Amino acid sequence: MHRLILLLALFGYLPAFTQYKPLDASTINRIKEGVAEAARTTNTISSDFTQEKEMTILKDRILTSGKFFFKKEQQLRWEYTHPFSYTIVIRDDEITIRDEGEVRSFNTQANRVFAEVNRIIIGSVRGTLLDDTGFKASYTQSNGNYIVRLTPLLVTLQESLQEIVIYFSKADFTVDKLELFEPAGDFTRITFSTKKLNQPLSNEIFSLY
Amino acid sequence: MRSFLFTSIGLLLLLSGCQSIPPRHLTPVSHHLPSDTFLPTAHCTLPTFFSPPTFQRALFKASMDIREHHLTGLLFIKMIPQLRSSRCDNDTVSLPAYRIVCSNELGMTYFDLEVAPGVFRLNYCFEPLNKNALWRILETDFRLLLSPEAGTTPIKTFVQEESNYLVCKSKQGGISRWDLYSPMGDTLLEVRGKSSLADPSWISYAEYHREFPFRINISNPLIKLKLSLSLLSLN
Numbered sequence: 001m002h003r004l005i006l007l008l009a010l011f012g013y014l015p016a017f018t019q020y021k022p023l024d025a026s027t028i029n030r031i032k033e034g035v036a037e038a039a040r041t042t043n044t045i046s047s048d049f050t051q052e053k054e055m056t057i058l059k060d061r062i063l064t065s066g067k068f069f070f071k072k073e074q075q076l077r078w079e080y081t082h083p084f085s086y087t088i089v090i091r092d093d094e095i096t097i098r099d100e101g102e103v104r105s106f107n108t109q110a111n112r113v114f115a116e117v118n119r120i121i122i123g124s125v126r127g128t129l130l131d132d133t134g135f136k137a138s139y140t141q142s143n144g145n146y147i148v149r150l151t152p153l154l155v156t157l158q159e160s161l162q163e164i165v166i167y168f169s170k171a172d173f174t175v176d177k178l179e180l181f182e183p184a185g186d187f188t189r190i191t192f193s194t195k196k197l198n199q200p201l202s203n204e205i206f207s208l209y
Numbered sequence: 210m211r212s213f214l215f216t217s218i219g220l221l222l223l224l225s226g227c228q229s230i231p232p233r234h235l236t237p238v239s240h241h242l243p244s245d246t247f248l249p250t251a252h253c254t255l256p257t258f259f260s261p262p263t264f265q266r267a268l269f270k271a272s273m274d275i276r277e278h279h280l281t282g283l284l285f286i287k288m289i290p291q292l293r294s295s296r297c298d299n300d301t302v303s304l305p306a307y308r309i310v311c312s313n314e315l316g317m318t319y320f321d322l323e324v325a326p327g328v329f330r331l332n333y334c335f336e337p338l339n340k341n342a343l344w345r346i347l348e349t350d351f352r353l354l355l356s357p358e359a360g361t362t363p364i365k366t367f368v369q370e371e372s373n374y375l376v377c378k379s380k381q382g383g384i385s386r387w388d389l390y391s392p393m394g395d396t397l398l399e400v401r402g403k404s405s406l407a408d409p410s411w412i413s414y415a416e417y418h419r420e421f422p423f424r425i426n427i428s429n430p431l432i433k434l435k436l437s438l439s440l441l442s443l444n
Contacts (some may be wrong), residue, residue: 053316058287058308059330062268062316078314083441084270086281086314094306099272099281100439117315159336161315180316188316 008034023139023146031139031146032130038173039127045070045174047195049078056185068192070125075206076118089206090118092097096208103208117180120150124166124175135164144170145177159183172197230401232376232387235367253366253377255359255388256397258421261305264288269425269438271311275343276433282313284438286355291325305357324351326358326382341405346434349384349408350427353400358382374398397422398434407431 006127007023023031046069053062066080080086095118096105108118123129130137134157135150145167160182167177174195182203248267258264271284292305306325312318321333352358358381367376373392380386386402400412410429414422421443427436 051316055285055310055311057312058285058289060266060285060287062283062285062312064283064314080314083268084439086270088314097281100270104279117317154363182255182318182333184318184321186310186318186321192318 021140023141027140027141031148031173032127033147034173035127035130035168039125041198042125042174043072043198044201045125045195045197046199046201047192049193050191052189052191054187054189068135069201069205070122070202071201071206073126074122076121077205087208089208090122091206098208120164120180121178124178129166141170142167146170146173169183230387230411231385231404232367232369232374232389232401234370235378236370237374238366238368240376253364253375253379253388253390255356255364255377255379255381255386256400259286259288259290259305259307259355259360260359261288261290265444267443268441270441271439272437274433274435280313280319282311282319283441285310285312289323305355305359307351307355307357309351322351324348324355326361327428343432343434346408346410346429346432348437349404350403350412350429351412352382352384352425353386353402353412354380354425 002014017050046067048065049068050063050065053064055061064079064080064084065082068079069075074090074092076088076090078088084184085100089096090108093108094105094170095108097105119132120129123132128146129135129150132150134153136153138149140147140149148166148168150164150166152161161180162183163179163181165177165179165181166175168174169176174192174197176192179187180188180190218410248269259267264289266285269284269286271282273280287308287310289306289308291304306323306328308321308323310318310321317335318333319335320331320338323330323332329344329352334344362379362381364377364379367378368374369376369389375390375392375394377388377390378386379388384402384404386400388397389399389401390397396417397414399414401410403409408429409431410427412428413426414424415426416423421440423440425438427438428434
């Protein structure tokens, strides 16, 4: 009986090991080059996104969704459309928020977590994050993705973020999915879909005034 | 130095006293109305928005203003009934307990806490919010909002002169509270409460749909804390 349980457990876990095996140095270099090349040739991204906040202890989750826009060099727009209307525009170091019709601006440096999330998202889109000395990186892969796990080295950031997992598409090295793990066990998964690269995006998209 | 300290404390007490948390000009219901008058709320109850069996979970859009800081995000409240042994026999009783998770829009947690009768546990808190004084006040706020101790102590009913609001006065879990209902007693308008001079709290309710308030504003005048909640989903 014990052998049977052991066998079942072994077979149950084997697919996980084969799916996420560590990568060799040459594959890691290929990923870095692919991401850097994608960043160099990608001027704009527009995409839908779904966001799931998993509250592991509560066995519950919060689902939100909306539209995402990026324009080189450092312009981002997160537009939440469900279940509420809320827009964040990040231009360089300035964040502007439209919440229930009210627009506010502040500097990312005033909000450490926002600054880090901003740095992570822009860094993953531009490919600079993989060489960021503030994180320890490990590389694995699944069928459709190269998976990069980033562990913050700064103690101040570790208080808010335990690990960031970026799923790069094997097809075009753009970000398919982003997971932000928190110290208490909760995590947020942002999945990008219907991505459009290098479509013209007007500057008005990145202004809320 | 000592006189400065006493003056400061005196000033603080005076200022907190000026907030007038207890509603003024209250008359006991029995003195106010003729004995044959129909009064639907002669027996006051505490708000049941967050009570079993109807309430399970709610998601709110939240914004918090504390002094010059402005935070926005989502506030999730889930009922997690706790079973405790009854004092009288071997039976277990189900007590209302709540888990509250507040995060920013990108999902990063500001705080995660539990509220139950006699329990207030902060499981996680974003470091800049990690201030004991703040959590003592928020404990009062969430106890007033969720009323986990409802039904454990008697409630006295009053009518407020001029407004004709029905006022239910009680002490629940060490917090003195006044629940202000519309004159017909069918709509909760405000809850005011405090456990000490330092944590007066004021909760207002508006935009009722299906007997649940879609807008809840919590205000702590002493530390200039405002928490505004707009209901997104309920089940």
